[in-house]
Each structure stands twice: as structure tokens, then as C-alpha cells.
Amino acid sequence: MAASDAFVxxxxxxxxxxxxxxxxxxxxxxxxxxxxxxxxxxSGSGKTTCxxxxxxxxxxxxxxxxxxxxSINHVPPHKRGIGMVFQNYALFPHMSVAENLAFxxxxxxxxxxxxxxxxxxxxxxxxxxxxxxRRPAQLSGGQQQRxxxxxxxxxxxxxxxMDEPLGALDKQLREQMQYEIKHIHEQxxxxxxxxxxxxxxxxxxxxxxxxxxxxxxxxxSTPQELYENPKNAFVAQFIGENNRLLGVVEKIKGxxxxxxxxxxxxxxxxxxxxxxxxxxxxxxxxxxxxxIDPPKSMENHLxxxxxxxxxxxxxxxxxxDVAGNDEFIVKVRNRADKRDLSEGQKVKIGWKSxxxxxxxxx
Numbered sequence: 199m200a201a202s203d204a205f206v207x208x209x210x211x212x213x214x215x216x217x218x219x220x221x222x223x224x225x226x227x228x229x230x231x232x233x234x235x236x237x238x239x240x241s242g243s244g245k246t247t248c249x250x251x252x253x254x255x256x257x258x259x260x261x262x263x264x265x266x267x268x269s270i271n272h273v274p275p276h277k278r279g280i281g282m283v284f285q286n287y288a289l290f291p292h293m294s295v296a297e298n299l300a301f302x303x304x305x306x307x308x309x310x311x312x313x314x315x316x317x318x319x320x321x322x323x324x325x326x327x328x329x330x331x332r333r334p335a336q337l338s339g340g341q342q343q344r345x346x347x348x349x350x351x352x353x354x355x356x357x358x359x360m361d362e363p364l365g366a367l368d369k370q371l372r373e374q375m376q377y378e379i380k381h382i383h384e385q386x387x388x389x390x391x392x393x394x395x396x397x398x399x400x401x402x403x404x405x406x407x408x409x410x411x412x413x414x415x416x417x418x419s420t421p422q423e424l425y426e427n428p429k430n431a432f433v434a435q436f437i438g439e440n441n442r443l444l445g446v447v448e449k450i451k452g453x454x455x456x457x458x459x460x461x462x463x464x465x466x467x468x469x470x471x472x473x474x475x476x477x478x479x480x481x482x483x484x485x486x487x488x489x490i491d492p493p494k495s496m497e498n499h500l501x502x503x504x505x506x507x508x509x510x511x512x513x514x515x516x517x518x519d520v521a522g523n524d525e526f527i528v529k530v531r532n533r534a535d536k537r538d539l540s541e542g543q544k545v546k547i548g549w550k551s552x553x554x555x556x557x558x559x560x
Contacts, residue, residue, distance in 0.1 A: 204228035204264070205389055206252065206357065211261035213247050213413075221247050223413040225261070229391065231356070234383050236392045238400040239410030240436070246361060248410075249393045253359055254278050265357065276305075281350030281358040285365045287342045289334040295321070295345050296330035302353045320352040323382065340371045347379065351386070360392045364399065376402050397437050401425065409433050425484075430471050431560040434482035441488075441526050443481040444559065447472050455556050457481060461522040466497045466551040471558045482555040485527040490516075490539075492548025499548045502526060504541055514539070520547065 206229035213222035222244045229235050237245035250256040252263060254275035262269050270278055282288075289298050299317040308316075321327045324344040334342050343363060350358050360379075364372045380403045383390050394400055400407045401421040408418045409432075417429045428434035435442065445459040455469040457479050465481060472479045492499065502520035513529045516539065520526035528547065530539070539545070 203230055205231035205233075205266055206391065207262075207264040208248070208252075209262045209264065211248075211251065211263060212259045213244070213251060213256065214259045220259075221413050222251075225413075225415065227408065227415065227418070229389065231266075231389055232387045234380070234390045234392065234403060234405045236394060236400040236404040236407045237410060238394055238397060238407050238436075240395055243410035244413040245393050245395075245408075245410045249359055249361055249391060252391060253280060253282060279353075279355050279357075281353070281355040283343075283346050283350045283358065283360040283363045285362040287334070287346040289342060289345060289349070291334055294331050294333060295326065295337070298334070298345060299330075299349050299352045302349065306353060316352055316354075320348045323351070323385075324348045324378070339367050340375060343367065343375060344378070347382065351382070351388070355388070357389045357391070360390065362394055363392075364394075364396075372399075373402075379403065401437075409436060411436075427470070428482060428555060428557070431480045431482070431557045434480075434555065434557055435560075439485055439527060441481075441483040441485060441523070443483070443521055443523060445479055445481065447475050447477045447479050447556065450475060454551060455479075457556055459521050463500060463521045465554060467554040467556040468552050470555045472556045478559045479556045480559045482557055483549060483553060485515075485529040486513075487553040488528045488547055488549045490528065490530060490545050490547055492546065496548040497551040498554065499546065501544055502528075502547050504539060504543045504545060507539055507541060518545075518547070 208225045208227040211222060211225040212220055214220050225248065237248055239245045247256060251258050258271060262271055296317050299320060300313050303313045303316060321330055324347060326341060326344055364375050367375060376399055404421055406418060406420055407424055409416045411432050417424060417433045424437050428437060434440050443459055445457040447455055448458045449456040450469060453469050455467055455472060457465045457467055459465060467481055500520055502518040504516055504518055505524060506517040508515040513531055516528040516530055518526045518528060
């Protein structure tokens with residue numbers, strides 16, 4: 199993305215709370231206007247700190263943050279024109295829903311008639327048009343979260359920041375709200391920067407995902423690219439379920455390589471993050487890419503022993519002992535010809551070399 203296309207830009211941004219340890223290290227990140235970008239990572243990875251610096255609640259130790267081409271390093275939070283949605287909703291309990299939405303418009307000295315019209319229109323958009331007179335305590339968790347989203351939208355900001363906004367909701371409601379927020383984003387075209395540690399949430403909602411670890415973006419890609427082509431072992435382990443096999447690189451030919459596992463098994467793999475013969479490598483392999491009773495055309499054929507079968511409706515989760523790894527997972531589609539599997543059974547398994555990624559060891 200060219201600098202002129204970046205609506206939000208982090209340029210060589212660093213953050214330290216104690217003057218010694220950097221929790222964000224030389225962050226360079228461009229976010230396009232209208233993009234839904236998620237900052238994803240474990241606790242302490244630096245993602246929330248980045249959001250707080252963008253909001254203005256934390257100063258950057260070094261570097262610059264730009265909004266629509268203008269440095270906002272010294273602009274106070276209330277003058278940045280950014281909408282915020284927090285995990286705890288941060289609604290005013292003594293105000294009605296309509297009054298909560300009216301508040302950011304009142305501080306912008308908007309007229310009463312315009313405030314009333316904007317509040318009603320925004321409540322209708324989040325399907326709470328009839329709830330304006332209620333207090334937050336009279337609403338369910340999902341309804342309160344919709345009010346929080348509506349309050350961030352009501353003054354029509356160009357940028358909305360969301361910090362773990364669905365973390366307090368139960369699983370079913372959280373999934374429903376993921377789609378609602380995604381659809382609101384598509385409808386309005388507003389730029390969203392979203393922080394979560396929930397990988398499913400990130401994959402479901404985002405145009406692009408920035409995976410953070412130790413204050414550094416490990417990979418910045420579309421959800422599909424992250425899942426299908428992780429760039430290193432951390433991303434492979436953090437995004438989705440992943441089988442990990444360790445070995446040494448024996449041969450390299452272009453984008454392909456051969457890896458000898460620690461138990462002596464030879465595996466053909468897609469060379470991603472290895473550079474030389476003799477190097478240790480971590481092989482990444484998704485459970486749904488493995489076949490039981492594979493065709494002969496597959497490059498990799500092994501034998502495994504079934505240790506556990508878990509029926510999950512649309513698929514069967516098979517835990518196996520394969521090449522010295524007794525936590526090897528295979529997801530088998532629920533078909534009549536695959537229901538005769540049993541614990542203790544020896545089975546042939548296989549996978550394509552293109553589905554097996556040779557990565558670094560962490």
C-alpha cells in the first residue's frame with residue numbers, strides 16, 4: 199500500500215512503559231480507508247497497546263502515528279474524532295439508551311432535532327429502535343453491546359476502534375455479534391481496527407489480520423492467507439488447529455524440500471521458512487488436509503495408531519500416534535465408509551506435500 203493510500207499509518211512506532219523493555223518494537227503498519235483490520239495475538243503481545251496509542255490514551259515512546267495523512271501524536275483523544283467500543287461496554291448506567299447515544303453528539307454542540315434524528319436512525323440500524331427509553335441495566339449483554347457499537351457510530355466517525363468488544367458474551371451471542379458488526383462495517387464502509395485474542399473472531403470478520411507476538415507483527419495477511427500459508431511456526435500454531443512434526447532438512451529443490459523426522463520418517467514438504475540443508479524444521483499440517491486410506495498419488499504415506507475418537511456431528515476428530523507424535527489430529531468427514539474406525543486400530547494416512555509447510559523451530 200502506498201503512503202498516500204494509508205488512512206491510518208504507524209511509522210517506526212515504539213512503546214515502553216518503563217524506559218527499558220519495548221512492548222511494541224518498530225511498528226510499521228498501513229491501514230486503508232474502509233478496511234476492517236484485526237490485531238490478533240496472545241496476552242502481552244502488544245496489540246492492545248497499539249490500539250491505545252491510536253486512540254490517544256497512551257503516548258508513543260518513539261515514531262509517528264498518522265490519521266488521514268496528519269500526525270496525531272500530540273492530538274488529545276477527544277479531538278481525534280475516533281469511535282471506541284470496549285469489552286465492558288462503558289455505557290452510562292444513569293442514562294437511557296437514547297441519552298447514551300445523544301451524549302457524543304451533545305459534546306459536539308449539535309442541535310436537538312438533528313441529535314434526535316441521528317440517535318433514532320443509528321438505533322434502527324442496530325435493531326434497537328424501540329429500546330431508546332430503557333436503561334442499560336434493563337438490556338441483555340448482547341443488546342448492551344449493540345448500544346455500545348451504536349454510540350461509537352452515531353457521530354459518524356471515519357475510524358472505529360474495538361477492544362475485545364465481544365469477550366463478555368456467551369459463545370452463541372458472540373458469533374451472532376461477529377456477523378452483525380461485519381455487516382454494519384460493510385453497510386457503512388467505516389474503517390475498523392479491532393483487537394482480539396480470538397482467532398476465529400479474527401478470521402470471520404477481517405479484511406486483513408495482523409498477528410502480534412512479542413511486540414512485533416509476525417504476519418499481516420488476509421484470513422485465508424494466514425490459515426493456508428503461515429509464514430512461521432508461531433503463526434501456524436496460533437491460527438487454527440495444527441499438527442507439528444519436528445525434523446531436519448535433508449534436501450532442498452526450489453520451493454520444495456525433504457525433511458527427516460526425529461523418528462527417521464521422510465516427509466516431502468512445501469519449503470516456507472527454511473534456508474539450508476541440515477537445518478531443524480517444524481512441519482505444519484492442518485488436520486482436515488490428512489486422508490485416511492489415501493490414494494497412491496499422494497506424496498506422503500505413513501501408518502498411525504488411533505488413540506481416541508470423538509464424534510462431532512459433521513466430522514470425527516481422530517487422535518493418533520504418528521511418527522512419534524501421540525497428539526496427531528485428523529479430522530474425518532462423517533461418511534458411512536469412515537464410521538468403522540476404532541481405538542487401537544492401525545491405519546494408513548497421507549497428505550499432499552503442498553499441504554505440509556516446512557517452517558522454523560520455536
